[in-house]
Amino acid sequence: MLSGREEKILKSIFVASENDPNNPEFPADNPKFPATPTYKIKVSGFSNVWLKDESGNPTGTHKDRMAWEIVVTYRDFLLAKKRGQIKRALPSMSVISSGSAAIAIQTQMKKYGLPNLKVLVDAGINHNILSAMKRLGCEIYETDLGKKPFHWRDILKLTHNHGGFDITSSEALDPTTRFYDWMSYEIINSSPHHCFIPFGTGNLYENILNINKKEVAANNHDPRFMGRVEVLRRCNFLGATTNNPKSKAEKLYSPHLPFVHFDEQWIRLYKCAGYCGSESNIHVVQEYFLDKAVELAEQQRINCEPSGIAGLALLLQMKNKMPKHKKILIINTGKTKY
Numbered sequence: 001m002l003s004g005r006e007e008k009i010l011k012s013i014f015v016a017s018e019n020d021p022n023n024p025e026f027p028a029d030n031p032k033f034p035a036t037p038t039y040k041i042k043v044s045g046f047s048n049v050w051l052k053d054e055s056g057n058p059t060g061t062h063k064d065r066m067a068w069e070i071v072v073t074y075r076d077f078l079l080a081k082k083r084g085q086i087k088r089a090l091p092s093m094s095v096i097s098s099g100s101a102a103i104a105i106q107t108q109m110k111k112y113g114l115p116n117l118k119v120l121v122d123a124g125i126n127h128n129i130l131s132a133m134k135r136l137g138c139e140i141y142e143t144d145l146g147k148k149p150f151h152w153r154d155i156l157k158l159t160h161n162h163g164g165f166d167i168t169s170s171e172a173l174d175p176t177t178r179f180y181d182w183m184s185y186e187i188i189n190s191s192p193h194h195c196f197i198p199f200g201t202g203n204l205y206e207n208i209l210n211i212n213k214k215e216v217a218a219n220n221h222d223p224r225f226m227g228r229v230e231v232l233r234r235c236n237f238l239g240a241t242t243n244n245p246k247s248k249a250e251k252l253y254s255p256h257l258p259f260v261h262f263d264e265q266w267i268r269l270y271k272c273a274g275y276c277g278s279e280s281n282i283h284v285v286q287e288y289f290l291d292k293a294v295e296l297a298e299q300q301r302i303n304c305e306p307s308g309i310a311g312l313a314l315l316l317q318m319k320n321k322m323p324k325h326k327k328i329l330i331i332n333t334g335k336t337k338y
Contacts, residue, residue: 002082006090009113010082013075021224026068026182027058033224034186035065041300041330043312045319048327051312052187054334055303061334062204063104066179071108073173092164094118094155096145098251099129100336105167106136118159122146132338146245146255176206184211185224191231192329194322196311199239199282200252204333209237213275236277238318240285240310248290251307285310289317297332308333 002010016031017023024033036054043049057064070093080086092115095101102119109117119138121130122145134140141159150158152166167173184207187195199205215225216233242249270276290306293313297304306313311330315322322328 001084002078005113006078006081010075010078012112013071013078015072015075019222019224024182025072026065028068028071029058033182034189035182036186038186038190038329041302043296043315043328045324046315046322046328047325049315050190050192050327050329051302052190052329052331053302054183054332055308057104057334059100059104059107060303060337061100061104061308062180062183063100063333063336064107065183066101066175066203067104067108069173069179070105070167071112071114074112074114088163090115092116092118092161093167094120094159094161094164095167096120096150096155097133098122098125099133099338100251101167102133102138103136103336103338106133106138110137118161118164120145120150120155120159128338129336175201175203177210178207180204180207181211182224184208185222187329187331188212188215188232188235189224189226190329191228191327192235193231193326194236194238194277194315195329195331196238196240196314197331198249198252198307198310198333199241200254200307202239204331205237205239205282209270209276209280212237213270213273216275232276233274234277236279238280238311238314239282240314241282242310243284244287247287248294248306249285249310249313251305252310283314283318285313286317289313292316302332303335304332305335308335 016025021033024031026035036056038050038052041049041051054062077090097119106117116137116139120141123142143158152169155166156164187208197205212232215221216229242252245253247253271278271280290313293309293316294306297309309332
């Protein structure tokens with residue numbers, strides 16, 4: 001049985017549909033598909049470069065999409081409790097975060113009256129980011145994230161969350177197929193020849209490739225799909241990351257990235273099976289090109305941070321290897337509103 005408060009929370013979480021483009025689920029206050037715009041930008045030497053811009057999301061980044069899926073998970077918890085399958089109080093969630101994910105998730109937790117998010121942060125985290133998370137109601141726990149990889153049991157223990165769940169590592173949440181599925185369709189519907197994607201945890205990159213794989217191999221397409229299969233089979237998906245602990249793209253760096261599933265064999269299989277282009281891969285971005293990308297973005301009033309615009313940096317870095325007239329799509333994951 002649900003309490004009156006829980007019943008009220010359940011009724012407030014409305015999911016229009018799982019995959020109907022005419023009844024999208026995100027953003028909850030004003031659902032639309034596509035939820036964010038794609039528009040042409042100017043990059044010297046290229047004639048057909050487009051930007052998928054996630055900066056208009058509620059807290060400024062693509063992490064808002066993941067946050068909504070966490071709310072939907074709580075809806076499932078409440079439905080299970082209403083059916084009598086569970087009797088306990090709603091569990092708390094924990095996450096390792098440098099800011100964007102925690103702010104996006106806690107904003108939704110607060111809106112729907114759900115348990116406050118427990119956040120494990122690095123002891124050297126920026127003070128302004130830390131203050132923003134605390135103001136929203138995040139429960140903060142500090143540690144040295146560089147000393148070792150953290151198992152989900154470690155994360156729950158360090159965040160005093162016995163009986164709760166760790167978002168950072170949970171396969172049950174389907175992070176590589178569910179967190180960004182609507183966004184992935186918005187991306188592949190553009191049918192680019194080359195797609196440049198920031199690569200931090202890898203969840204976004206994998207979501208996009210998994211949706212691409214599903215559609216290029218399908219006889220019956222998802223209702224959200226409007227792309228060109230013959231182009232997408234050959235689309236090169238290029239992830240932009242950093243191995244520099246002092247990088248400006250701080251949200252793409254982790255000393256361990258313990259829950260990243262990307263490896264050479266995974267991407268090699270996708271390429272061999274024709275699920276993506278033969279040049280699909282992850283590349284380390286040089287700081288010089290991050291600076292150039294940020295400068296170019298500022299000139300065109302693109303709202304971003306270095307981590308979010310790393311795809312443009314990688315395009316600039318690979319400029320001499322890229323075709324000048326093929327369609328190129330840059331994913332801007334946005335800039336967190338602190």
